[in-house]
Amino acid sequence: xxxxxxxxxxxxxxxxHGKSIYxxxxxxxxxxxxxxxxxxxxxxxxxEKFDQYAPGTSFQAWARQIALNKxxxxxxxxxxxxxxxxxxxxxxxxxxxxxxxxxxxxxQKAFVDCLEKLPARHKELLERRYRPxxxxxSVAREIGRKVNAVHQxxxxxxxxxxxxxxxxxxxxxxx
Amino acid sequence: xxxxxxxxxxxxxxxxxxxLHDQRITPEQRARLEQWLxxxxxxxxxxIHYMQLYSSLHWQMSENRDLQPPTSLGAPPALRTxxxxxxxxxxxxxxxxxxxxxxxxxxxxxxLPAVMILVLVLHLVRQPAMQVPTMPSTVARVTRTYDCVxxxxxxxxxxxxxxxxxxxxxxxxxxxxxxxxxxxxxxxQGPATFDTIGRTRGFLSSGSLVxxxxxxxxxxxxxxxxxxxxxxxxxxxxxxxxxxxxxxxHVFQGEVELEPCRADIDExxxxxxxxxxxxxxxxxxxxxxxxxxxxxxxxxxGQFVRQMPxxxxxxxxxxxxxxxxxxxxxxxxxxxxGAGWATPWAGTNSSAIQGGRxxxxxxxxxxxxxxxxxxxxxxxxxxxxxxxQIPTPKVTSAALxxxxxxxxxxxxxxxxxxxxxxxxxxxVEFTGKYDSISVFGDVEWRMTSTSPTSGWAIRASGSDxxxxxxxxxxxxxxxxxxxxxxxxxxxxxxxxxxxxYSFRVQVNPQKKxxxxxxxxxxxxxxxxxxxxxxxADSAKEADYWSCLHFGWQFKxxxxxxxxxxxxxxxxxxxxxxxxx
Numbered sequence: 001x002x003x004x005x006x007x008x009x010x011x012x013x014x015x016x017h018g019k020s021i022y023x024x025x026x027x028x029x030x031x032x033x034x035x036x037x038x039x040x041x042x043x044x045x046x047x048e049k050f051d052q053y054a055p056g057t058s059f060q061a062w063a064r065q066i067a068l069n070k071x072x073x074x075x076x077x078x079x080x081x082x083x084x085x086x087x088x089x090x091x092x093x094x095x096x097x098x099x100x101x102x103x104x105x106x107x108q109k110a111f112v113d114c115l116e117k118l119p120a121r122h123k124e125l126l127e128r129r130y131r132p133x134x135x136x137x138s139v140a141r142e143i144g145r146k147v148n149a150v151h152q153x154x155x156x157x158x159x160x161x162x163x164x165x166x167x168x169x170x171x172x173x174x175x
Numbered sequence: 176x177x178x179x180x181x182x183x184x185x186x187x188x189x190x191x192x193x194x195l196h197d198q199r200i201t202p203e204q205r206a207r208l209e210q211w212l213x214x215x216x217x218x219x220x221x222x223i224h225y226m227q228l229y230s231s232l233h234w235q236m237s238e239n240r241d242l243q244p245p246t247s248l249g250a251p252p253a254l255r256t257x258x259x260x261x262x263x264x265x266x267x268x269x270x271x272x273x274x275x276x277x278x279x280x281x282x283x284x285x286x287l288p289a290v291m292i293l294v295l296v297l298h299l300v301r302q303p304a305m306q307v308p309t310m311p312s313t314v315a316r317v318t319r320t321y322d323c324v325x326x327x328x329x330x331x332x333x334x335x336x337x338x339x340x341x342x343x344x345x346x347x348x349x350x351x352x353x354x355x356x357x358x359x360x361x362x363x364q365g366p367a368t369f370d371t372i373g374r375t376r377g378f379l380s381s382g383s384l385v386x387x388x389x390x391x392x393x394x395x396x397x398x399x400x401x402x403x404x405x406x407x408x409x410x411x412x413x414x415x416x417x418x419x420x421x422x423x424x425h426v427f428q429g430e431v432e433l434e435p436c437r438a439d440i441d442e443x444x445x446x447x448x449x450x451x452x453x454x455x456x457x458x459x460x461x462x463x464x465x466x467x468x469x470x471x472x473x474x475x476x477g478q479f480v481r482q483m484p485x486x487x488x489x490x491x492x493x494x495x496x497x498x499x500x501x502x503x504x505x506x507x508x509x510x511x512x513g514a515g516w517a518t519p520w521a522g523t524n525s526s527a528i529q530g531g532r533x534x535x536x537x538x539x540x541x542x543x544x545x546x547x548x549x550x551x552x553x554x555x556x557x558x559x560x561x562x563x564q565i566p567t568p569k570v571t572s573a574a575l576x577x578x579x580x581x582x583x584x585x586x587x588x589x590x591x592x593x594x595x596x597x598x599x600x601x602x603v604e605f606t607g608k609y610d611s612i613s614v615f616g617d618v619e620w621r622m623t624s625t626s627p628t629s630g631w632a633i634r635a636s637g638s639d640x641x642x643x644x645x646x647x648x649x650x651x652x653x654x655x656x657x658x659x660x661x662x663x664x665x666x667x668x669x670x671x672x673x674x675x676y677s678f679r680v681q682v683n684p685q686k687k688x689x690x691x692x693x694x695x696x697x698x699x700x701x702x703x704x705x706x707x708x709x710x711a712d713s714a715k716e717a718d719y720w721s722c723l724h725f726g727w728q729f730k731x732x733x734x735x736x737x738x739x740x741x742x743x744x745x746x747x748x749x750x751x752x753x754x755x
Contacts, residue, residue, distance in 0.1 A: 088340065100223055111228065
């Protein structure tokens with residue numbers, strides 16, 4: 001078992017990389033419910049195996065490898081739930097994410113500013129939708145609108161955010 | 176939008192990604208998205224950026240994300256965090272990753288100088304770009320079906336359908352044969368749910384299948400909820416219970432590797448080898464850290480369909496004429512190109528058929544269903560009349576043709592079968608050797624019947640020539656010499672009015688030969704010997720003799736000769752792949 005200093009180190013690393021790993025899992029699992037479940041599992045496994053992690057090497061790469069294995073296992077066990085399911089595509093995504101690390105990091109930072117720029121009612125809708133356990137259907141019931149209308153409104157907000165985040169992180173020459 | 180994709184493509188991609196994230200995507204849309212992501216780097220990038228956005232939204236908007244580090248040894252942090260529902264909100268602990276003051280404070284409090292954090296981050300983010308593998312667009316095909324009822328959403332699978340990676344098949348009834356790119360044949364027994372994962376892999380969620388893996392394709396794998404079965408060169412059956420996910424594996428020939436799934440570890444679990452005659456049951460792990468329950472069971476080869484039943488439907492290029500006359504679909508006469516047909520029927524325009532006033536040959540072509548050749552449905556009727564002609568030519572002839580091509584599950588560069596049913600309801604003055612009906616494959620449309628460019632040909636003629644060794648009206652084959660010449664071979668089967676003749680011609684383009692077969696009135700087909708192709712050209716140069724002709728010919732009618740007439744009916748025209 002890891003000792004105190006290792007525990008501290010683990011917390012530091014997981015704090016540093018947890019969000020990136022969550023984003024990684026979301027990309028591979030494609031929905032929050034599955035990403036949440038796998039994320040929890042990854043956190044436990046990383047902790048259990050932390051003795052095997054060689055300090056000074058890339059924690060993120062190590063964590064991603066374990067996360068990728070977890071996604072593969074999850075695919076087998078919860079086949080009915082997974083959506084992107086070919087192992088080849090998982091590999092493609094894994095490699096493409098690695099190639100995009102810098103951009104993704106910048107986008108994570110830009111996201112907060114972009115979110116702030118949204119009108120209050122848009123933020124409120126997002127808050128309702130991304131509350132744990134909420135769905136577009138539950139939001140529709142809450143606010144008394146049709147689910148399709150909620151999908152459409154969310155789609156517009158997502159696209160605006162996507163646009164803002166992407167533009168904010170374009171290379172200078174391309175902007 | 177900030178993407179190099181055209182706006183409408185970008186909008187479509189975003190819609191697919193949103194549907195995927197919201198878990199309201201259809202299997203068809205999913206397959207399309209997967210394919211798109213394989214093939215298009217920008218689409219893949221958009222997908223990753225979009226998912227990152229979703230991740231940020233979930234992360235940012237969810238509550239209860241406070242950092243809760245472990246406080247004692249032996250307790251994984253994830254177990255110490257509050258659980259919301261069965262998923263738990265534990266994933267939220269960790270805060271906002273560098274962007275939040277408390278995290279920086281926490282890290283600094285750990286004694287990590289800001290410079291070190293920066294160096295660490297820079298080190299982590301500078302990972303070299305890797306080469307992205309590409310995926311084939313199609314990983315398997317539905318090659319044969321037997322009484323299949325598909326119940327999947329979107330476009331159901333059907334005979335000859337190409338299956339992309341990630342395609343989910345719901346077969347509620349019947350038996351379907353899938354052929355994977357590596358040559359493995361999977362016989363799926365309905366009810367079953369099966370996903371094509373890749374060129375060498377599938378996932379059986381429920382139901383039964385038999386996989387027959389040819390030599391060279393070892394490593395083909397079937398995943399199930401409870402086990403992975405990897406072939407080591409063999410034939411095996413798998414059954415998965417829908418409700419429990421329990422899998423049974425029965426090995427008929429060769430050997431397989433059985434790898435039970437475990438939920439709690441990353442390493443490959445211990446695999447076992449099963450030999451011919453062995454069978455095992457694997458029950459899925461019910462909870463974390465549990466071991467899968469594996470038990471030997473009695474082999475039950477009898478519960479699996481190991482061969483497609485006789486009469487199974489195979490992929491085919493078909494002219495079914497269900498659309499009647501018209502030029503808006505492939506199922507019509509003249510029709511349009513598509514479904515394996517390279518052209519509409521040639522000769523639908525009456526002026527295009529040799530004949531008309533100059534030769535006083537009158538052709539009527541129609542699609543009717545009044546007296547089907549077999550069963551029911553539409554068939555083609557060619558009614559040709561030849562009146563006296565002055566001056567009198569030696570012969571007049573006409574032919575309809577339609578060109579087929581590789582596609583629809585058929586590769587015409589490999590041996591293929593051409594089949595059709597034919598009946599003649601009226602033959603008037605069909606007495607001379609130039610009065611004839613011919614069916615043949617040629618390089619191009621021949622209005623004037625067979626020629627040295629014909630590959631294979633079958634003919635029946637009035638045959639009044641005393642030197643002819645073949646009796647009148649007997650179906651005869653053109654046994655080509657590969658130089659444009661031929662000899663005629665008697666089938667011994669006579670063309671009689673009112674009888675239905677079923678023809679099948681197997682063409683082997685590489686070997687430049689063909690094998691005819693004829694059945695009468697639904698009886699068994701009689702197969703004849705191997706004939707040569709007539710053409711001097713290679714199969715490729717001759718376009719694999721892909722212009723299928725139905726032609727008729729009359730000798731010239733002199734003044735006072737009564738009109739000659741042929742009422743020819745054709746149905747069930749199919750081109751299929753021959754077994755090699």
